[in-house]
Amino acid sequence: MGLAPTASPPSAPAAGCPPSCATSPSASLTSLVAGPGILYGLGADGITTFSAGSGMPAKLSTTALSGTIAGAADGAGDLYVLTSNGVYGYTVASGGTLTAQNSQPLPSGLSPVGITVTGNGLAITGNASSGIETAYYPASGGTISGPSTTPIAGRGTATAITASPGGHYVFVSNGSRADLLAYALSPGASGATLTSSAVLRTRLMPAAALSVPVTVTLQPQTLYVVNQSTTSIAAYPIESGGTLGTPASAYTCNACTTNIADQGPSAAAIAPDGLHLYASDWAQAGQGDVTTFAMTSANGPLGAPSSIPAGQSPMGVAVDPSGRYLYVANSHYDDSTGQSTGGTIDGYQLSQGMPSPFSTGYRTQVYGNYPMLLAIDPTGRFLYSSEFAGSLVDAFAINPDNGSLTPASGTLGMSSAAATGTNPWTIVIGPSGRHLYVSDNGNGGSQTSGAVSIFSINAQNGTLTSDNGVATTDLKPLGLAIGPKGRRLYVAMQSGALDVFVRQNPQSATGTWNYTPTVIKGNFANAYGLALSADGKTLYVLDDCTAPNYNNGSIQAISIPSFSSMTGAGYATIGQYATHACTVQAVAAGGFN
Structure with missing residues (x-):
């Protein structure tokens, strides 16, 4: 599946403009993204940054961006935002002002759902006419490269996406089929790629809750x-293939004696x-x-x-x-x-x-x-x-x-x-x-x-x-x-x-x-x-x-x-x-x- 025309990146605040003169989004915040010492509030028409030190968060700046859907921050605090027409990258200054780096278009026909930082890049998921589609974009320092391969297709309806702690796997929750799509992130000479790994069944969800985003870890x-x-x-520990490793024991009942079967x-x-x-x-x-x-x-x-x-x-x-x-x-x-x-x-x-x-x-x-x-x-x-x-x-x-x-x-x-x-x-x-x-x-x-x-x-x-x-x-x-x-x-x-x-x-x-x-x-x-x-x-x-x-x-x-x-x-x-x-x-x- 091809890519849509390149999306236009948002305009950064004018040089020397203090945070107070940045465009203020009019829509209420729909989600929060945590970075080191900072919070990013996403609304339908923009991004608001807040300090996240001790005490109550304080508003720092606002940046206009239309059609925001979800966001993710890397360990350096760089912010990546998924919108209805593309993926946008930002760096953040000490005062909370965001500087737009670049953007990349979405796969053609994709209705985006979620984004996660993984490995040296980003993974996004959404729904197309054929079902779920998940794509990987190399990214660093707020700058995003286009995906090196076409999106991976899956059956069902995507509701959320997350990555494993080590960044080696990506998981997409499938609401219509109540399972998880697992993808392995494999390094390569031209950049990492996602490959389909497994489909794992979860608890069946009531039909009324299928549209509710869920988080998987x-x-x-x-x-x-x-x-x-x-x-x-x-x-x-349950090891690869289901075998068991050497156990670690905890808990001793001081009131009980050993070698008696029913206590x-x-x-x-x-x-x-x-x-x-x-x-x-x-x-x-x-x-x-x-x-x-x-x-x-x-x-x-x-x-x-x-x-x-x-x-x-x-x-x-x-x-x-x-x-x-x-x-x-x-x-x-x-x-x-x-x-x-x-x-x-x-x-x-x-x-x-x-x-x-x-x-x-x-x-x-x-x-x-x-x-x-x-x-x-x-x-x-x-x-x-x-x-x-x-x-x-x-x-x-x-x-x-x-x-x-x-x-x-x-x-x-x-x-x-x-x-x-x-x-x-x-x-x-x-x-x-x-x-x-x-x-x-x-x-x-x-x-x-x-x-x-x-x-x-x-x-x-x-x-x-x-x-x-x-x-x-x-x-x-x-x-x-x-x-x-x-x-x-x-x-x-x-x-x-x-x-x-x-x-x-x-x-x-x-x-x-x-x-x-x-x-x-x-x-x-x-x-x-x-x-x-x-x-x-x-x-x-x-x-x-x-x-x-x-x-x-x-x-x-x-x-x-x-x-x-x-x-x-x-x-x-x-x-x-x-x-x-x-x-x-x-x-x-x-x-x-």
């Missing part, structure tokens, strides 16, 4: 593994911004804790823990998608009697990642008995709890103003709950938010198979309707995971078996899975929990410990084949890692957030 991937018997959480951390969840991890800390028939860890930008070892009280023997942990509320399920299990009496869910307000109990509605009674794990739907409107001893799932509505919980139907009871099989354990929600899945762990006796209960979620009030389920190939299903496209359901069984169910249309109003499961053969003895890498290409199976030493747990990494390759042989073990602990849960962080 890349961080290293880490698998955080909850080891209960050693009372630790280990951080395994220590029970579950964990990561905040949507990837900056905090929360873990429930089991207690022997008494009050437990919820512990917060700050996470580094590299998703490596966890920071120093900070604990606050939870209820009796806490289990499941969940954070709402907005990152404002944290919930912990208190099982009320008593180790001395082996019984649970009732159960509650505690709610916490999050401020800069740190939890504090709700001022009202802090503790909510569940209808069932022994709340196990929690799940929140993608819209953040509903919370669900699997009741292990009650053989049901409780549904609650989340108050968006204060996070408090109320029964989904308005009344605590079966009108807000749904019956499952025996001893429901893991609970997950598909990426579309239409269906909820529960592993029924208690099936046994003379039975030769287990079950996963499946429910449709009422989009209006969050109540559940049975949508049949699937029979597993062996007993005692426990761990569950859903693929990022919602087309594969992974089920781990304590017998050591692992089933994969598939379906053709994850957007279907029915949750029917229409294939006999593929059975993955692995070196499992007590398959307990499952986790998926951010790109959905690697499955991690947690093999829990066994008596009498409780130190023989492990993690098995399995590569996931393409959807067209559904035989068991297509799932290859790429690594097995001894944890020397009772490994009960794992959560993946990093990747494309």
